[in-house]
Amino acid sequence: MVKVLFVCLGNICRSPTAEGVFTNMVQLSKLGDRIQADSAGTHAYHIGEAPDGRAQEAARNRGIELGKLKGRQALAKDITEFDYVLAMDHENVENLLRICPEGYESRINLFLSYANGLENEEVPDPYFGGSSGFDHVLDMIEEASTGLLNEIRGKYNI
Secondary structure, eight states, X not given: OEEEEEEESSSSSHHHHHHHHHHHXXXXXXXXXXXXXXXXXXXXXXXXXXXOHHHHHHHHTTTXXXXXXXXXXXXXXXXXXXXXXXXXXXXXXXXXXXXXXXXXXXXXXXXXXXXXXXXXXXXXXXXXXXXXXXXXXXXHHHHHHHHHHHHXXXXXXX
């Protein structure tokens, strides 16, 4: 089982959206028995909360349901248990490196490093903006999810 963890600050916008989009792609590829996704936040702001309503609506408009996801905080053991720990921005990479057990630093990367054709390194936080920001984030996440799935399929020959 290949395990992927998506990480943002509060785990109510970007990372649950990435979890939902990527899980949907995995299911459509019939790889649900080989690849598992989860999401977490580097801060404890929204533990136990559902994703932001605007994130849910934007995802739902693309056929992806996020409503059952619940916010949680990233832990050091996540970095040892997940094969990929993918942060939405540099701040969250730094936050993850602070809790990272020695020898596991290479598992932490920027999620958009898997996106082809995007100039951005970071997925912008849409929380304080309007609804269009959530659609823009979804576009970026879909691109990076495609690249990540291709990477995993090639690396693990699945």
